[in-house]
Amino acid sequence: MSALVEKMRSIDRSAEDTQRAPGLGWAVLMLLALSCLGIGIYSYSFIVRFGMQYTGLNRPVGWGVLITDFVFWVGIAHSGTLISAVLFLFRARFRTAVYRAAEAMTVIGVMTAGLFPVLHLGRPWYAFWIFPYPNSRHLQINFRSPLVWDTFAISTYFCVSTMFFLAGLMPDAAALRDNSKGWRRRFYALFAMGWRGTAEEWRHHGRAYLFFAAFATPLVISVHSVVAWDFAVSIVPGWHSTLFPPYFVSGAILSGVAMVITLLIPIRRAMKLEAIITKPHLDMLSRVVLLTSLILTYSYSSEYLLALRAGAGPERDTLLYRATGAFWPFFWTMVLGNCIGPLFLFFKRVRASLPALLAISIMVNVGMWLERFNIVVSSLEHNRVPFDWGTYHPRLVELGITIGSFGWFFSWFLLFLKMLPSVSIAELKEEAAHDLKHVQSEVTAHAA
Amino acid sequence: MRHEPGVLAVFKDPSDAGRAVRAAHAAGQRDVRAAMPAPFPEVLEAMERPPSIIGALTLIGAMVGASLGFWLTVGTALALPMSVGGKQVVSLPAFMMIIFEVTVLVGGFSNFVGMLIGAFIGRRKSRMPEDPRFLRDRIGVFLPGASGSMHALLRTAGAEEVRDVS
Structure with missing residues (x-):
């Protein structure tokens, strides 16, 4: 039997093994995720029943943990598109083994992020007011507001990343469909959309995939730029900065790729995908973490250098307050997680050590959540005049909702792992053929 | 089949x-x-x-999306002319974000639908x-x-x- 056939069969077997009935570990994790989700729903019920008084929000701090969560989850949602679209356009081959899980993370991340502006309203049943629709009250939304841009950006990002995800899934679902029975066969047939693998189908699929990548690349930059403009178009010190969009985009990629690593390390072990998601793949991802961490460190430095250089003023005061005020431990933990921890990735031994890589990725995730908290809260606590200063203490309800968001995210992700192939079967086969051909031509050249 | x-x-x-x-x-x-x-x-x-014609479909979709975005923002502003924050009623720089997002949204949809239709027709035309x-x-x-x-x-x-x- 040819080496290619053997390799393709092994890829099929690995993908099919991930679809077996879930074990005890999966069930325990799912129960944990659903419990967290339950905590979130219970916590939010207080806001629905009694209003925003159950949060720590006050005047002047009108944005707190819920907006922090929103920005955090949008950031998490960025890596999937980076890995699938941007690396696809650059023909970075290491993306093949990891992009499906990252894409799923994107779709679920946007689903999670999209909840928060609605939750933050306090009266979520009025959320439809943000959408433009003909109404008899002559009320129209303000298209000049970045909050409206956000609605458009997030919903577009959700739609495009979902279509991108489904387009990549079609051939793999077809491969699994033909080898399964019962409800699973019908389930995969739904995602395969009649796929038979003909050359005509591949011709259109390849072209459409390229256009999706071309659309998704500027989209991913626009989405987090819009999130940055939520802050930057205001005149609040610490927010009003032209640095914000690139700074937010690099932070989003950092947190997203760190989350991909955090998820992939346990997944590859639990689902026995070590032969497909290899250490060199994780090594390449950790290099992306290192690069974006350096860009972020540069952004932090330039933000502070300019504020300090400008002399006395609200910008300088607010940024000093951020580093030394009530939440100083948050600031320095953020520096540790986002700037210092990733520096260890310069060492090959650290990049090759999975426990070290996992620890650094988790540190980055914690650091990135704290970064968003620092930006949101410290600027509002320490505005231009002392008359307008205040304090904010997150309440249990807000923390419960944050825990619930993790429960929501992981429930969907665990479901994805058991219902859909977590690696791209078709692209792995294409890679295998390419690699074998390369090896054969090298052997032939060597023999000649 | x-x-x-x-x-x-x-x-x-x-x-x-x-x-x-x-x-x-x-x-x-x-x-x-x-x-x-x-x-x-x-x-x-x-x-x-020959190369797939999906590119043309996507381009048409993107152009329709850009027009829709333009119509939605400028049309709404003109239908309800209200100056907010000292900005002009038709504030094109601010509207560009909406126009861009709607362009990508409709372009993406036409790309996806074009792929599904192309694959369906291709499957029927070249039965195996x-x-x-x-x-x-x-x-x-x-x-x-x-x-x-x-x-x-x-x-x-x-x-x-x-x-x-x-």
């Missing part, structure tokens, strides 16, 4: 399948069809099919005898209307299995 009679060859190696497609073309077989588990460039290039191996580990090359004379050509190209289908 019904298909025409012809000759079906099964290949293990994409290069062999590509070679068979080229040889069939050279032997005067104009209609050559193939199915495979992954987009192997050796086979797809040998098919010598069904074989689950073509989604797993083999490449199928089907020559509709071909007779036994093509067997030798396909075997020479490296086919592991050649058979007439009716």
Whole structure:
């Protein structure tokens, strides 16, 4: 039997093994995720029943943990598109083994992020007011507001990343469909959309995939730029900065790729995908973490250098307050997680050590959540005049909702792992053929 | 799915399948069809099919999206002329974000729908005898209307299995 056939069969077997009935570990994790989700729903019920008084929000701090969560989850949602679209356009081959899980993370991340502006309203049943629709009250939304841009950006990002995800899934679902029975066969047939693998189908699929990548690349930059403009178009010190969009985009990629690593390390072990998601793949991802961490460190430095250089003023005061005020431990933990921890990735031994890589990725995730908290809260606590200063203490309800968001995210992700192939079967086969051909031509050249 | 009679060859190696497609073309077989588990460039290039028209559909979708975004923002502003924050009623720089997002949204939808329609039409136009191996580990090359004379050509190209289908 040819080496290619053997390799393709092994890829099929690995993908099919991930679809077996879930074990005890999966069930325990799912129960944990659903419990967290339950905590979130219970916590939010207080806001629905009694209003925003159950949060720590006050005047002047009108944005707190819920907006922090929103920005955090949008950031998490960025890596999937980076890995699938941007690396696809650059023909970075290491993306093949990891992009499906990252894409799923994107779709679920946007689903999670999209909840928060609605939750933050306090009266979520009025959320439809943000959408433009003909109404008899002559009320129209303000298209000049970045909050409206956000609605458009997030919903577009959700739609495009979902279509991108489904387009990549079609051939793999077809491969699994033909080898399964019962409800699973019908389930995969739904995602395969009649796929038979003909050359005509591949011709259109390849072209459409390229256009999706071309659309998704500027989209991913626009989405987090819009999130940055939520802050930057205001005149609040610490927010009003032209640095914000690139700074937010690099932070989003950092947190997203760190989350991909955090998820992939346990997944590859639990689902026995070590032969497909290899250490060199994780090594390449950790290099992306290192690069974006350096860009972020540069952004932090330039933000502070300019504020300090400008002399006395609200910008300088607010940024000093951020580093030394009530939440100083948050600031320095953020520096540790986002700037210092990733520096260890310069060492090959650290990049090759999975426990070290996992620890650094988790540190980055914690650091990135704290970064968003620092930006949101410290600027509002320490505005231009002392008359307008205040304090904010997150309440249990807000923390419960944050825990619930993790429960929501992981429930969907665990479901994805058991219902859909977590690696791209078709692209792995294409890679295998390419690699074998390369090896054969090298052997032939060597023999000649 | 019904298909025409012809000759079906099964290949293990994409290069062999590509070679068979080229040889069939050279032997005067104009209609050559193939199915495979992954987009192997050796086979797809040998098919010598023109580029998909999805690009044009996507472009039209994106242009419609840009127009919709423009109409939505400027139209709403003009229908309800209210100056907010000292900005002009029609504030194009601010509206560009909405126009961009709607462009990408409608362009993305037309790309996806175009792909589904293209795949559906392609599947119906180039029907292949069904074989689950073509989604797993083999490449199928089907020559509709071909007779036994093509067997030798396909075997020479490296086919592991050649058979007439009716």
